[in-house]
Amino acid sequence: MRITDIAKATAIINQALEDVRPMLMEDGGDIELISVSDDGIVEVRFLGACASCSLAIMTLRAGIERTLMLALPEIRRIELA
Structure with missing residues (x-):
């Protein structure tokens, strides 16, 4: 699925x-x-202490990615800047 309304997303x-x-x-x-x-x-992009944390990718994959994909199923991938 594509995201058709970027502002809403x-x-x-x-x-x-x-x-x-x-x-x-x-x-x-x-x-x-x-x-x-x-x-x-x-x-x-992670900011503050998270920007240099060695567990940042785990935090992204285990918590944030799941939360965002549940909120907006059209998300295919989440990348770090």
Whole structure:
């Protein structure tokens, strides 16, 4: 499936990121949405302590990816910027 309304998808993703943000902030980190493509590729960037954490990719795959894909099933892949 393609994402036909990027603005709506961006709003949904940002809301889902708000749900995981407190967990990241507990460890001094944060996350930022960089882009959403119509073919379902979402690009995010870790900020603060999360940017240099060796477990960042695990955090992305185990928690954030699942949350975002449940919020917006049209997402095919999430990449780190």
